[in-house]
Amino acid sequence: MKERTLRILEFNKIKDKVEKYAITSSGKEMVHSLKPCKSIYEVEKKLEETNEALELLITKGAPPFEGLYDTREAIERAGKGGVLTPEQLLKIGGMLRVSRRFKEYMNRKDDEIAYKNLEDLAYILTPVKSLENDIETAIISEEEISDKASATLYNIRRSLKEKNSSVREKINSIVRSNSKYLQDAIYTMRGERYVLPVKAEYKGAVQGLVHDQSSTGATLFIEPLSLVNLNNEIKELMLKEKAEIERILTALSAKVTEHINECVNNSKILTELDFIFAKGKYASAINALKPNVSKDRSFEIFGAKHPLINPKEVVPSDVFLGRDFTTLMITGPNTGGKTVTLKTVGLLHLMALSGLLIPAKDGSTIGFFKEIYADIGDEQSIEQSLSTFSSHMTNIVSILEKADRDSLIIIDELGSGTDPAEGAALAISIIEELKSRDSRVMVTTHYSELKGYALNTEGVENASVEFDVETLRPTYRLLIGIPGKSNAFEISRRLGLNDDVIFKAKEYMSKDNLQFEDLIRDLQEKSIIANNNAREARILKEQAEKLKIEYDQKLAKINKVREKAYEEARQEAKNIISNAKDEADEIVKAIRELERMGIAEGGRNRLEEERKKLKDSLEAKEAALRIAREEKGEAITKVTLGMEAMLPSLNQRVVIISMPDNKGEVQVEAGIMKINVKLKDLRKVDDVPVKKEKKKRELKLNTKSIESRIDLRGMDSEEACYRTDKYLDEAYMCNLGEVTVVHGKGTGVLRKAINDMLKRHPHVKSYRLGVYGEGGDGVTIVELK
Numbered sequence: 139m140k141e142r143t144l145r146i147l148e149f150n151k152i153k154d155k156v157e158k159y160a161i162t163s164s165g166k167e168m169v170h171s172l173k174p175c176k177s178i179y180e181v182e183k184k185l186e187e188t189n190e191a192l193e194l195l196i197t198k199g200a201p202p203f204e205g206l207y208d209t210r211e212a213i214e215r216a217g218k219g220g221v222l223t224p225e226q227l228l229k230i231g232g233m234l235r236v237s238r239r240f241k242e243y244m245n246r247k248d249d250e251i252a253y254k255n256l257e258d259l260a261y262i263l264t265p266v267k268s269l270e271n272d273i274e275t276a277i278i279s280e281e282e283i284s285d286k287a288s289a290t291l292y293n294i295r296r297s298l299k300e301k302n303s304s305v306r307e308k309i310n311s312i313v314r315s316n317s318k319y320l321q322d323a324i325y326t327m328r329g330e331r332y333v334l335p336v337k338a339e340y341k342g343a344v345q346g347l348v349h350d351q352s353s354t355g356a357t358l359f360i361e362p363l364s365l366v367n368l369n370n371e372i373k374e375l376m377l378k379e380k381a382e383i384e385r386i387l388t389a390l391s392a393k394v395t396e397h398i399n400e401c402v403n404n405s406k407i408l409t410e411l412d413f414i415f416a417k418g419k420y421a422s423a424i425n426a427l428k429p430n431v432s433k434d435r436s437f438e439i440f441g442a443k444h445p446l447i448n449p450k451e452v453v454p455s456d457v458f459l460g461r462d463f464t465t466l467m468i469t470g471p472n473t474g475g476k477t478v479t480l481k482t483v484g485l486l487h488l489m490a491l492s493g494l495l496i497p498a499k500d501g502s503t504i505g506f507f508k509e510i511y512a513d514i515g516d517e518q519s520i521e522q523s524l525s526t527f528s529s530h531m532t533n534i535v536s537i538l539e540k541a542d543r544d545s546l547i548i549i550d551e552l553g554s555g556t557d558p559a560e561g562a563a564l565a566i567s568i569i570e571e572l573k574s575r576d577s578r579v580m581v582t583t584h585y586s587e588l589k590g591y592a593l594n595t596e597g598v599e600n601a602s603v604e605f606d607v608e609t610l611r612p613t614y615r616l617l618i619g620i621p622g623k624s625n626a627f628e629i630s631r632r633l634g635l636n637d638d639v640i641f642k643a644k645e646y647m648s649k650d651n652l653q654f655e656d657l658i659r660d661l662q663e664k665s666i667i668a669n670n671n672a673r674e675a676r677i678l679k680e681q682a683e684k685l686k687i688e689y690d691q692k693l694a695k696i697n698k699v700r701e702k703a704y705e706e707a708r709q710e711a712k713n714i715i716s717n718a719k720d721e722a723d724e725i726v727k728a729i730r731e732l733e734r735m736g737i738a739e740g741g742r743n744r745l746e747e748e749r750k751k752l753k754d755s756l757e758a759k760e761a762a763l764r765i766a767r768e769e770k771g772e773a774i775t776k777v778t779l780g781m782e783a784m785l786p787s788l789n790q791r792v793v794i795i796s797m798p799d800n801k802g803e804v805q806v807e808a809g810i811m812k813i814n815v816k817l818k819d820l821r822k823v824d825d826v827p828v829k830k831e832k833k834k835r836e837l838k839l840n841t842k843s844i845e846s847r848i849d850l851r852g853m854d855s856e857e858a859c860y861r862t863d864k865y866l867d868e869a870y871m872c873n874l875g876e877v878t879v880v881h882g883k884g885t886g887v888l889r890k891a892i893n894d895m896l897k898r899h900p901h902v903k904s905y906r907l908g909v910y911g912e913g914g915d916g917v918t919i920v921e922l923k
Contacts, residue, residue, distance in 0.1 A: 139173060139174045139488070139509065139510065140509070140510075140511065142512075143484070143488075143509075143510050143511060143512045144173075144488065146484075146512045146513075146514050147481055147484040147485045147488055147510075147512055147514075148446060148481070148485065149485060149488045149489075149492075151446055152445060152446070152485070152488075152489060152494070153169055153170060153172055155420060155445075156169050156172070156416055156417060156420045156494070157169040157170060157416070159415075159416040159417075159419040159420055159423075160412055160413060160416040161203050161206055161412050161416075162206055162207060162208045162408075162409060162412050163208040164208045164210060164405075164409040164412075165409050165412030165413045165416060168409065168410070168412075168413040169413060169416055169417075172492050172493075172494075173492060174488060174491035174492050174510075175491055175492065175493065176508070178431055178433060178506045181431055181490070181491055181493065181506060182431055183255065184492070184493025185428050185429070185431070185490065185493055185495070186254075186255055186428070187255045187256065187414050187417075187493065188414060188417040188418055188421060188428070188493055188494060188495055189418075189421075189427075189428040189495060190253040190254075190255055190256050190414075190418075191256065191414045191415045191417065191418025191419075191421075192418040192421045192422055192426075192428075192495065193251070193253070194253060194256065194418070195415070195418055195419065195422055196422070197250075197251075198243065201240060201243055201411070201415055202236060202239040202240060202242075202243050203236055203240075203408075203412065203415070204236075205232030205233075205235060205236060206232060206233060206236045206408060206412065207229040207232060207233065208229075208409075209226075209229050209230050209233045209401070209405050210405060211226070212226035212227075212229055212230055212394075213230065213394075213398065213401050213402055213405055216230075216391055216394040216395050216398060216401070217395065217398050217402075219395060220391065221384070221387055221388050221391045222387065222390070222391045222394065223280075223387070224277045224279070224280055224281065224282070224283065224387065225280040227273050227276075227277055227387070227390055227391070227394070228273065228277055228279075228280060230269075230273065230394055230401060231269075231270055231273030231274055231277070233401070233404060233405060233408060234265065234266050234267075234269060234270040234273075234401070234404065235270055235274075236408060237263045237264070237265050237404040237407075237408060238263075238265035238267065238270065240260055240263060240408070240411065241260050241263050241265060243260075244256060244257055244260035256411070256414070259407055259410060259411060260411075261897075262403065262407055262897075263403075263404055263407055263408075264400045264403060264404060264904075264906055266397045266400050266401075268393075268909065269393050269394065269397055272390060272393060273390060275287065276288075276386055276390060277390075283383050283386060283387075287383075287386045288382065288385075288386055290382050291379065291382045291383065291386065294375055294378050294379045294382060295379065297375055298372065298375045298376065298379065301368060301371055301372045301375060302372065304368060305332050305365060305368045305369065305372065306332075308364065308365065308368070309325045309332050309334070309362070309365060310325070312325075312334065312362055312364070312365075313325055313334065316334065316336075316343070316344055318340075319336055319337060319340035319343045319344055320334055320335055320336055320337065321335045321336070321337055321356070321357045322335055326359065328349040328350045328359050328361075329349060330372075330373065330376065331349065331361055331365075331369045331372075331373070332361065332365055332369060333349050333350075333359040333360060333361045334346075334359070334360050334361075334362065335352075335357050335358075335359060336357065336358050336359075336360045337356065337357065337358075338351075338355060338356055338357065338358055341358050341360065344360050344362065345362065345363050346360040346361045346362040346363050346365075346366075347360065347361045347363070347366065348360050349361055396909075396914075397907075399907070400906070400907075417493065417494055417495070420494070421494070421495035424445050424449070424497045425449070425497060426445075426494070426495035426496050426497045426498075427495055427496070427498065427499075427500060427502075428495050429490050429495075429496055429498065429502045429503055429504045430501075430502070430503040430504070431490070431503070431504060431505075431506055432460075432503050432504070432505050432506065433506060434460065434505075435460055435505040435506065435507060435543070435544070435546075435578055436458075436459065436460025436461045436503070436505055437457075437458065437459055437460055437483075437487070437503055437504045437505040438456075438457075438458040438461075438501075438502060438503045439456070439457045439458070439483065439486060439496075439498050439502045439503070439504065440456050440498060440499040440500075440501060440502050441454035441455075441456065441498050441499035441502075442454060442455050442456070442457055442482050442483070442486055442496075442497070442498045442502070443482070443497040443498065444478060444481060444482040444485065445485070445486075445489070445496075445497050446485075447478075449497075453475070453613065453614035453615060454498075454499075455479060455482065455614075455615060455616040456616065456618070457479065457482075457483055457616060457618070458618065459505075459578055459580065460505060460578055462599070463597050463598060463599040464573065464576070464577075464578055464579065464597050464598075465569055465572070465573060465578075465579040465580075465581070465592075465597060465598040465599070466579070466580045466581070466598075466599055466601050466618070467569075467581055467583065467588055467589070467591075467592040467598060467599065467600050467601065467621075468480075468580070468581070468582045468583075468601045468602065468603065468616070469582070469583055469584065469586075469588070469589060469600070469601075469602050469621055470582075470602045470603035470604075475603045475614035475615075475616070476550070476582040476603055477514060477550050477582065478614070479582075479603065479616050480512075480514060480548045480550055480580055480582060481514060483548065483580060484510055484512050484546070484548045486498065486504065487504050487505070487507065487510060487546060488510065490504040491504070491506070491507070501677065505546065505578065506544075507544055507545060507546040507578070508544040508545070509540070509541075509542075509544065509545045509546075510545070510546045510548070511537040511540075511541060511545060511546070511547050511548065512548040512549075513530055513533040513534060513537065513548070513549045513550065514548065514549075514550040527554070527555030527556045530551070530554070530555060534549065534552075534568060537549075538568070538571060538572075541572060541575055541577050542575055542576075542577065543575060543576035543577060545575075545577045545578070546577070546578045546579075546580075547572055547577050547578065547579045547580070547581075548580050548581075549579075549580075549581045549582075550581075550582050551582055551583065551584070552565040552568065552569075552581040552582070552583050553565030553568075553583065553585060554583075554584065558585060561585060562583075562585040562587040562588060563587075565581070565583060565585060565588060566587075566588065566591050569581065569591075569598070573597060573598075589621040592621070593621075599618060599619065600618075600619065600620065600621040601616060601617060601618040601619065601620070601621075602616075602617050602620050602621055603615065603616060603617070604616075604617055719753060772821060772822045773818065773820075773821065773822075774817060774820050774821065774822055777794060777797060777798060777804065777817065778794075779794065779795065779796070779797070780793060780794070780795070781793070781794050782794075782823050783806070783820040783821065783822065783823060784820065784821040784822070784823045785806065785808065785815060785819065785820060785821075786819070786821060787819065790808055791808075791823060792806035792807060792808045792815075792820075793806060793807045794806050794820075795807050795812070798817050802816055802817050802818065803815065803816055803817065804817050804820070806820070844868050844869055844872045844874065846869075846874060846876070846877050846878060847877060847878035847879070847880060847917075848861065848862065848865045848877070848878075848879055848880065849880040850862065850879065850880060850881045850882075850888065850892070851880060851881065851882045853888070855887065855888055855891035858881065858888055858891065858892060859891055859892065859895045862879060862892060862895065863895065863899070865877075866899060866901050866902070866920070866922070867901065869901075869922060870901040870922055870923070874922060875921065875922060876919060876920065876921050876922065877919075877920050877922065878908070878912070878913070878917050878918075878919055878920070879892055879917060879918045879919075879920055880913065880916065880917050881916065881917070881918065882916050883914075883915050883916045889915070889918065892918060893905070893918065896918070896920060900923075901922050901923055902920055902921070902922065902923070903921045903922060903923045904920075904921045905918055905919065905920045905921065906918070906919050907919070
């Protein structure tokens with residue numbers, strides 16, 4: 139997008155306002171670099187992110203960003219192995235705390251709405267509770283290390299307090315005994331050592347080391363000899379304290395380096411979240427909402443307000459363009475709001491295309507434009523000796539060089555600054571050129587010739603800003619479909635001009651011209667009512683169609699649930715009969731054992747008969763179940779390689795991997811098995827698979843046979859991902875809560891491939907790299923759902 143367009147439409151002022159809501163300097167930098175997106179997919183994604191932030195602010199309140207700072211410099215220093223300052227460590231600790239608290243903030247309850255984009259970002263955050271706790275325990279402020287940081291530091295500081303107490307007691311005694319030699323009966327510090335302020339003439343009376351003297355030379359600061367050893371011990375303890383603090387900071391910095399990947403990742407994600415919520419907070423401040431985005435470059439903005447005008451004074455306008463006409467010609471008196479309307483449309487498009495919500499009514503739609511060109515205001519240059527007309531024409535020439543079908547053109551006072559006849563002709567010619575390129579155009583003008591042009595030209599529509607003749611003030615309301623009227627006679631009469639003069643003035647004008655204006659205005663007023671009614675009817679129709687689609691989907695879902703219930707009932711019946719058969723087999727087995735022991739065969743024959751009845755019943759139920767499955771689906775007539783199908787006999791989806799042979803059989807892939815089946819036994823599947831509800835897991839496998847770790851070292855990425863996927867399925871079925879994936883350190887390629895797979899795996903709740911004692915960066919600890 140052109141910088142000149144951003145400047146003219148005052149987009150930078152919007153960014154300045156959004157920037158105030160960002161917490162970190164890195165978030166402010168993202169706001170400062172905010173520009174319109176280059177694809178409609180990106181626009182819709184950014185708008186949805188901002189809308190999710192706004193809804194979260196309304197439903198859950200402000201996100202837990204307290205203590206969040208820009209940690210890029212500190213993390214970069216730690217990444218190079220440097221020792222961090224207490225201030226830098228505090229910021230990293232705060233960042234980790236915010237990461238953890240934001241994940242908790244985004245945890246969704248069963249009845250809460252999903253916020254897909256922000257939940258995805260929160261999922262990537264990796265809390266490092268151990269490092270967060272270590273920093274919080276060790277550092278109190280930017281300049282103070284806690285006594286709890288280490289036992290050594292605690293002992294050193296305790297000894298310091300004891301030594302200082304002893305020195306103060308002793309020096310107080312010395313002060314009392316030598317008060318007549320001192321300037322004041324006090325002691326002081328010089329170079330972190332206790333000294334006495336001795337009068338210069340008595341320097342020989344107090345034995346000790348001279349450390350300093352006053353500016354006048356009348357006072358010498360002497361350390362008594364009896365305190366030298368104590369002061370030396372205090373100095374030694376202070377040096378030990380300093381060394382221990384350096385050791386603590388070095389150890390904490392090393393822990394940050396150990397978790398550098400998590401810190402870098404969390405810092406980037408939190409900066410992105412800070413940026414998104416800054417947009418959401420600004421949207422809340424201006425009462426904005428998420429617009430729709432049209433691909434056909436048409437737009438309908440209802441109740442559009444300029445965000446930089448006082449909300450108590452701004453007048454909302456309905457503006458639409460692109461469906462019935464592609465060019466809008468706005469006429470009307472000066473100070474009537476024509477220029478504000480142009481700026482509002484341009485600025486709201488820039489905001490929406492940048493992912494910002496706009497101050498408008500629900501149902502508003504903006505068009506996706508790759509470029510917006512604006513020529514608004516008098517930008518004549520004294521240095522270039524350009525007149526107003528020359529300045530505007532220079533800008534328009536630049537616009538004509540690049541404008542195309544993906545452009546929105548906004549021009550204020552087209553053709554002004556020159557002879558009216560020539561200016562009007564030039565304006566029409568420019569509009570025709572832009573129309574031929576299928577651009578979307580909004581212009582303002584004073585030329586009455588352009589009103590007639592708009593009336594007689596397809597794709598061009600008149601509009602005007604309303605003017606209240608009674609109050610002699612503009613209402614700033616935009617009236618699309620009605621050309622502007624000068625109202626010169628009415629305004630002059632209200633201002634006190636004699637009626638005779640006005641009557642004579644009308645005589646100088648053509649009667650046809652007067653009647654034409656009145657007729658046109660009457661027709662256009664009726665036309666605008668009809669258009670508004672048609673537009674409202676279209677909106678209602680679209681809403682009705684949307685509701686119909688929703689209810690059709692709900693009905694289809696209900697039918698699927700019903701079929702699923704029938705299927706589960708049949709399956710349950712089969713399980714009951716199967717269990718009964720197993721029990722019968724056990725009884726028969728017991729009878730045979732009794733027979734060997736001499737029991738008569740009568741009971742055995744009876745049980746065999748009952749067992750046969752159960753077996754026949756089971757087979758009948760299975761056949762009925764298979765027939766029900768077959769009847770439910772549609773037979774496949776046309777086969778394509780790779781298509782999915784349902785195999786009723788296995789009640790499983792399969793993939794067809796061969797064409798039918800002369801026996802009418804095809805080869806299908808069911809999981810890891812490949813089998814041949816009759817094509818007539820396969821059934822078509824729905825395009826959209828129905829998600830099965832999660833059921834409580836039952837212990838199906840022997841947990842002793844599944845280890846809690848898998849070693850992938852020596853494998854390539856593809857094999858490792860396959861093995862890990864299979865292993866996670868088995869671990870999930872065995873109810874293992876946490877497993878270890880060993881991939882080694884190496885070049886990091888295998889670790890990256892495994893982590894990428896874990897992000898998308900349905901059984902994975904969270905994952906992290908191992909810590910000291912677990913294998914470090916060579917392993918990944920996976921928590922299963």
